[in-house]
Amino acid sequence: MIEIKNLTKRFGQTYALNSLNMKISESGIFGIVGSNGAGKSTLMRLIAGVYQPDNGEAVVDGESVFDNPKAKEKCVFLSDTVFYTAGATLTSMAKTYATHYPNFSFEDFDEMVKRFGLNPSAPLNSFSKGMQRQAMIILALACNCKYTILDETLDGLDPVMRGVVKKRIYEAVMDRSATVIITSHSLRELDDTCDNLAMLHQGRIIYQKDVEDLKTSLIKVQVAFEDEYDIKRFAGIDVMKYTKNGSVANLIVKGEKEAISDTLRAKKPLLLEIVPLSLEEIFTYELRERGYAFEDVADLEDDEDEKHV
């Protein structure tokens, strides 16, 4: 388990992280979302032992990680910018990683190289940016560390390759109970990937929850009645958002899907359709409930001009 205890990191007068506390449990994929400057990369570097905290500590399996080879050996860190030595090939970088990480598996490396379709003997500087990122992911996963820390690693990959990478990450979690921590500035990048999600804003965790719980806690309902109605018709249901076009109302409702469905069916609707919410939509509503504007906290590609309750 990774524990972040009262972690503070300052750059000059600016607090990148301020008294941050969180826990990342073993085995699974932990996503951290935040807009640029939220402190994601700083947090990743602190967890990887790159930075020395100004206050507090990042603890890996009970041991403070900074300047601690035993704890650091359990973590492999991929920075948001690709690193390889001058003139390096994927194979030579694999040898470099293998020197430093005792569990590095050349078998896994070869398998992933084949799967990703990369030439291991070609100089890495001849690769496209996306290919370089794939190469780095291969190297990180081949280290077979207990904790793999990926800082905005999925960002910038094309959808097909993102799928391949995600699949490989799932396998790592399934096969060897690995813990993968991924950050992104865009929630959509992490959609359908993470078991746990945390939202970082101005150096603080403002939201953290199990994704399964998240997805089942909010539902989107399209409903229509024969007669005229308004929001009062939905008394007893925790409606977070209500819009009406003609006779059809769109609701975002908090609660158990089955219970809400039963309650609405009892009101004899002409139309009742329950559709799942995207993670981004869930976050938007959850954050608004906590007084944050989602667009301030994470990047959004679409504007929303719906009427709020």
Added chain:
Amino acid sequence: MKNTFKLYKATLKKLLIPAVIMGVLLIVSTILYLNGRMRTANDYNYYYYSFGSFFRGQPTAFSMAPGLPIFMTAGAAILTYMAFSYLNKRNASDFYQSLPYTGAQNIFSRFLAVMTYQVGIIVMTLLTAVLVLSAGGTSYDASFFPLLLCGYTAGSLLVAGAVMLAMSVTGTLVANGLVAGLILFLPRMLLFIMGQSVISMTYQRVLLGHTGILLNPVYNIVTGSLLDVTRLWQYYGLSETLINPGTIIYSAILGAVYVTLAIWLMKKRKSELAGNGATSPTMACVYGALASLPVLLYGIKGFHGTELDGMGYSSVMTLLIILAIALVIYIVVSYALCIKWKTVLKALPMFATVIVVAGGTVLGANLIAQEMGTALPDRDDIAYVTVSEEGNWTYTYNTVTDFNTMLASQVQFSDDQVVDIFYNTLKENNENWVKNRNDIYDNNYMETANVLCEFKLKSGRSFYRSVTVYAKDIDNLRDAMLSNTDYYNAYTALAEVGELYYYDDSVKDLYQSVWDMYKTEFNSLSDQEKLNLNLQNTYAAIAGYNRYSDYSNNRNVLNLVLHGAKGDKAYMQYITVANNTPKTANFYMKAVNDATAKKLPAALEKAMNVPDGSVCNLSLTWYGDSNVSTVMYYYSNVTEEERVGMYDEMSEEQEHTVVQMLKNASLSNVSINSPYVYVQLGFYGEYTDDSQNYEFYVPLTAENQALLDSIYAENQTME
């Protein structure tokens, strides 16, 4: 330990290619250089003067491997930069700092890898030099090498430490280089400039090598070598700098301090410094200020000791220009490191600090000069005095000492008379310096003897001063010193030389025979005669005081230049073959005549009818009954009009008369102690490089002397 070794091996691998390239270049260049030097030396049989020593006598640090001083600095800087270059790139810094090592393991293993290559390459280069020198038959002192290895290693450690320290507080190549340069050179430059000012203000009574560890740049191997190689200052030669145990220990300790400090700072270094010149805009301005300091210091060096009211318009203008240049450097460097004009301009008042520091050196140098110029140890504290009779110019200009002076300088005078004279003279020098500043001679320069004294104190400390002994004390002092057996023996010894080397191979065997005969004749002389002979050949300020005039009255037929070495000290000895070693002189004169006899008739005939396009050159030096020589010349290509006014030159007619006289003269029975003429006859092509030269000795009969004297007198009258 296991972790450190893993990373050490990885760094060795990373640095392999540059290290191999540098090592191969260094070794190949050393082989080529030594091979070239030895071949040239064998071809022409002469010594190469090289940075304070002689190549054939004792290979010096420089002449053994001229690339090593460069490698010590540049190699260590390049390898250290490459080992730690990850600190300048954010992603690389993140990668290496995320690896499972402690900060100290990461840094120390890299440092070790750098030093492994440095030491390895130095050892291999030195071994190569030893092998090449051995194969070429050049003698060398093997005890010289371990110290040399330690010297180069300490220098490398110092450079590596400075570069590491610089990289721990900066994040770009330019900033790394600038700050490393400041760390390595600025403190010593500041002290060196102050030291130079002290020397200048004390009128070289205190020498830079004797101003203690701080003011002596030699104690830092890197600055000492740089100053030596650039010839900015040479107290020691490069060899002495590198093999001086004090220098090695000081440099190694300083290097270790740099490395320790660098490890501590690198552990605290923030990744985000990568790509930025300095940790903060303020620090960028601090570096800018420090970078401008050397310019200001060097610029105002000339003003040390200058009174304010003595400064004219041009001095003020010079000062303003220096200030302007320093200001520009401050602004450019500060901007280059922080890229913020606003910060640079806001921090402009910081430049005032630079001016204050520079001004402080002027004040400091004045105070130190005042202190050192009047310093005098307590008489009762002096254990003994050693004296170098070549004076302070030898140490200032790094000339090579001669054999007898070298021996004499090792003699320890502890008797009261000698110590008292030196002590009282130093006291008088101090008083005269306070009274007259630059004129410590008290307007009596010609009647003084300048020597370098080491006053060895009972505490073990040495107090060095250049002492000017006044005429009133010299005779007493000389007698007192010569009564010391060691000192007397030093001046009655003969230079130890294994083999002679001369540019002209044709005379090598002859000179060797002359030297062998000189040695035999020298050993047959009484001690007093030996002393007189050596003092004619040696400059010794006290023992040889006023001997120069005796030397000029000798009948001198040959000067031999001998070279030798004792340990790492090379020496050079002039030997004059003259009438005080008559057997040797006669042997040489006969040998010269024998070599010329067969060719002489044709040469003299040619001198009577100089062919067109050829120039004849005749010189006659003759001794009558006294040791005073007379000289006359003849040049065939000088017109009669041009000859007017040159009273020691003969006309063509006179030359014909003289040549006729020489034709009739006998070359046999010539003797140094009888009247003789020394003749040099040469022909060379007016438009070509062809030349033939002849020299011979002719006994001077009364009749011939009268003829030569009359021609000489005739020309004198014409003039």
